[in-house]
Amino acid sequence: MRKTLITLFCFCLGLQLLHAQRNPELSLDPSKAEWFREAKFGMFIHWGLYSMLEGSYNGRTLPDKSLKNGDSWYAEWIHPRLEIPKQEYQKLKDRFNPTGYNAEEWVLEAKNAGIRYIVITSKHHEGFALWDSKVSKYTITHTPYKKDLLQQLVDACKKHDMKYGFYYSHWLDWEDPDAPFTQWEQPRRSDSDFEKYWQRKVLPQVKELLVKFNPDLLWFDTWGDNDHITPQRRDELIRLIRKNSNKCLINGRICYSNPGENIDFLEMGDNAYPSSILDRPWQSPATMQHSWGYHAKDFNWKSADKMVEYLVQCTSRGGNYLLNIGPKGDGTLPIPAVRRLREIGAWMLANNEAIYGTQPIRIDAPKGVYLSQKTVEGKHYMYIFMAQPISQLTLAVNGTGDCKVLETGQPITYKNYGDAVCLDIPENLFKDSSLQVLKLEIK
Structure with missing residues (x-):
């Protein structure tokens, strides 16, 4: 996930772009996004090889201010933040065996919390794929576990009438030799190198996700000066999605600096909320702690009451709340996260009428x-x-x-x-x- 917040200026820029003329070839019928407008509450799942490290490596724990780029709680960024050698990090694949994973339990915890859709990291910046991708061998099927993690989750979502989507890191990939490693990397990857990665890995893997799983949405992640994600590449990716799906929604962070007019909903910054009503579908991704991936020493848990308030803050301004959970490396869900989901679920049991399918109202109200x-x-x-x-x-x-x-x-x-x-x-x-x-x- 990106580590900086999108500014209000960029939100307004995105709104202006969305109001521009949409390209029929690249745009989706707005009625396809009605379920998203109605749902209001989603679950984000950050899970990967980084989950095994739990925020610590070789005696160091995030955040580590003694390292140049170590001052971050984000456990999913542990590879570059704690300067883990590439060969050492990739050996985690040979130990990844999440036998505690029960996709149906995950979906039921979400459903009982009042959640209407799930978005999971199919491939985060580390480059590791949670499905049986034929494009790379850096996948779940080349681990001791061997089974396709996404297929199990998709099957459980279908069984319990849960919409589902995938986060896919199309800009950064720490495994691929031609992709950018980090945003502070110097010298920067050449555009010709990035094009090799784009054609060899990104486009084929996104097509795999669409054809194999038929997701309801795709969640892309860029921020700052993502110079390789040009308008041409952005539109090439959108065109691929539209060609292979007549329902898949696309978020605004497909190209942070220029999302264009053909995306389906705006994506706010991490734990960021607009101060006023927006005229387009939008969503705020949010954490329960500081970290997105599982971090055993991140004790900065928000209360369930506070997260309910964030949910209400989003829905009252016409948006959705995408609440994250970081499963452990063994596939189980952290108890503090489960407890909070159940407390939120108790509140939703009594008050969901005031959440689902509501619209904002432009009347002044006091703080709180x-x-x-x-x-x-x-x-x-x-x-x-x-x-x-x-x-x-x-x-x-x-x-x-x-x-x-x-x-x-x-x-x-x-x-x-x-x-x-x-x-x-x-x-x-x-x-x-x-x-x-x-x-x-x-x-």
Whole structure:
């Protein structure tokens, strides 16, 4: 994953590009993205050889400020950050045997948390493929485990009606001799070298993913000065995807500096959230800790309540929340992550009506209060999310009907004052620490 945040300027640039004329050959019917708009909540999975190292190597642990580029928590970047020799790192393949992997358990944990789609790293920057790729021998089928990890996950997703997609690192590849190793590498790879990698590995592997698995989306990753991902290569990759799939969505980080007008949704920076409503589908990828890949010594866990607030923050501004989990090298899920997923699931059990299929509403609200709206059985409702205790709430809304706590049905009293409504919030509502949701009918 990229380590810097996309700025608001770049978000606005991306929006301007999206509003430009779309190329019929390269664009997807917008109706194909309706499921994405409705889903709101996805799971990101970062898993690879790096998961075996758990953020440490040869007595060093990330972050390690004694190394030039070691000041990072990102365990999936351990290869260059802790300066592991290439030959040593690639030997991890000979030990990778995730016998604890149970794809159905993963999918069920996601589904019970209220998650509607899963995106897994098919090939991260390390270059290792989690499927039986015929393009390279640096794959899961050339390990002691031998079985295709992606196929198992896809089968489980289909069984449990879960949409699925793949992260694919098309820019960096630390195994391939012609691909850039890191963004700070000097001298930089020549464009002719990169073209060899592009034609020999990237395009064939992306086609494999499309033909073999028929994913619902592909998640690409660039940032900063990714000079090798030119508009021509970007469009070549989009053309390949459109030719081999009539449904696969493409994210905006396919080309950070110039995503073009034919992508299907904007992708925010890591753990970054726009401050206002955006007019196009968008998504924020987010971590439970600092690291994306499994890091045994990253104890910086966010609370489930905080992650629920991030989910609500995204949905209230018209976007999706893609929450990451980093499985261990043996294929099991970390207990702290599972506990948080289940706590989020408990909140979603009571309040999912206020998440799925909602739209943002352009009404000012105080800090810590988020709003969304939806029509249910012919009636129009506003959902009011309160992340902190308040006694009264005034909103610029008129023509209101019943108001109640969504989870319990407890009535909420209010008074109308012209074009505004003042809600009286009962004190007992905040004895529960989780984010509270009101359902207000708008006539």
